[in-house]
Amino acid sequence: MRMRLVSIAALSLGLAACGGSGGDPDVQETGPSPDLPSMDETLVPSMNIAPPGDWNGDLPTVPEGFTISVVADNLMIPRQMLMLPNGDLLIAEGSGGGAPRLRPKDVLAGLIKAQGRSSVEGGDRITLIRDSNGDGVPELRTVLIDDLNAPYGMAFVDGNLYVANQDAVMRFPYQEGQTEITAPGEELTPLPAELNHHWTKAMTASADGRFLYVGIGSNSNAGERGMAVEEERAVVWEIDRETGARRTIARGIRNPTALAIEPTTNLLWAVVNERDELGPQLVPDYLTQVRDGAFYGWPYSYWGQHLDPRVRPQDPDLVATAIAPDYALGNHVAALGLDFAVEGGFGGTFASGAFIGEHGSWNRQDLSGYKVSWVPFSGGRPSGPPVDFVTGFLSDDDEARGRPVGVLFDPRTRALFIADDMANVVWRVAPTR
Secondary structure, three states, X not given: OHHHHHHHHHHHHHHHHHOOOOOOOOOOOEEOOXXXXXXXXXXXXXXXXXXXXXXXXXXXXXXXOEEEEEEEOOOOOEEEEEEOOOOOEEEEEOOOOOOOOOOHHHHHHHHHHHOOOOOOOOOOEEEEEEOOOOOOOOOEEEEEEOOOOOOOEEEEEOOEEEEEOOOEXXXXXXXXXXXXXXXXXXXXXXXXXXOOOOOOEEEEEOOOOOEEEEEEOOOOOOOOOOHHHHOOOOEEEEEEOOOOOEEEEEEOOOOEEXXXXXXXXXXXXXXXXXXXXXXXOOOEEEEEEOOOOEEOOOOOEEOOXXXXXXXXXXXXXXXXXXXXXXXXXXXXXOEEEEEEOOOOOOEOOEOOEEEEEEOXXXXXXXXXXXXXXXXXXEOOEEOOOOEEEEEXXXXXXXXXXXXXXXXXXXXXXXXXXXXXXXXXXXXXXXXXX
C-alpha cells in the first residue's frame, strides 16, 4: 500500500508539472500591494518540496560582515525561542497535530510534505542554552521543562514562564538562573485542540506584560471540513495573564504562526500562512499588524475581499468587512518566524525592521522560501522591499539542508538566532566586527 501511495503521488506531481506550475517572474509577490493573478485551481494541486540534504561542512550564506555558527545541535524539532532576562536562550522542541486526511489530495499532500521533514521525533520539551559571555560558545545546555504537549510559543513576565502547548497555555514559576523546572505547570487557559490541522500555537506578551496574545490556526485549508470545526480557529486571542480570561481580537487570519510586538509602537504583528491549492502565485503569505476587531477574510476571501470560490456557502456580509494585510511575503513561503530588531539592530541596512523565518513551500513546483528575510521598517511600518538575510538552506540540487522556523534578535550580544527544524540546530548570526 505504501508503494502504491508513493506511486500515485509521483504520478500526480507529473500531472501538475505538465499543467505548468512555476511562478511567473514578472508577478510581484511581495510588498504592500502584491499582484494577485488568476486562480489556477486543478484537480491535483502543484506539489513539490525540497527533500532533506546534508551540509557536508558548508554553512548558510550570510551578508558580508556577518558570520554564522551553530550554538545547539542534535535538537528534537526546534521551533520557537525565547531569551530570558539573564540571557539564557530557551528552545521549544516538539511536533503536534494529527488531523485525519479528508480528501485524496490530502493524502497526496501529506506524502509530499513528509518527504521534506526531519525523521527526528519532536522532543516535547524546553531546552536551555547558557552563553554567559555572549561569545557564541555555550557553556551549559540542559532540559528546563520536559514532558510537554507539542510546545511552541513562549513568553516570560514577572517571574513566570508561559508555554503555549498545542492544547493549553501553561504557567511555570521561574527563579533567575534556574536550569530545571520540575514543578507541574498550572493551566492558565485551554486552547482549541480539536483535530489540530494547524497545531502550532504562537504566543507573545503585550509590551506592558498585562496580556498574552495567542495565534490559533485553522482546522482546514479553506473550510472543507465544515465551519463547525472552525469555531475559535483562524483567530488571535488576547488572554489576561493574571486570570486567564480571554477574548478574540482578530478573525479570519488563517494560520498566525508567529507573533511579536513592534518596538516603536508597541503594536502586535503576526506572520500568517495563507491557503493553498489556488496556484503557485496565490495566495501570498503575509506580515500584518493584528488590528483589534479585524476580519482578514479566511475562508471566504483572501487579501481583503477577493472571493475564494471553493467556499460554500459564502458570507457576503462578512466579506464586506474583510481588510487586506499589510505586507505580502511571497506565495507559499510558509513564514514561521518573526522578530523585530531593537536598540538599533545590526545598524545600517538592518537597524529597524523585522526578521522573518521562511520554512519553505510545497504547493508550487519552483521552490519559494527556505531562507530568513528582512523587512525594513520606518515609523513602525514596512518601508521597502524584503531583503534576503540568511540563505543557502537549499543546495544546488534543491535539497533542504535546513528549514528556518523561529527567529530571535538579541540586542545585548547583537546576534540573531535561527531555529532550524530540518538540521535540528539553532544557528547564531553575528557581525564580524
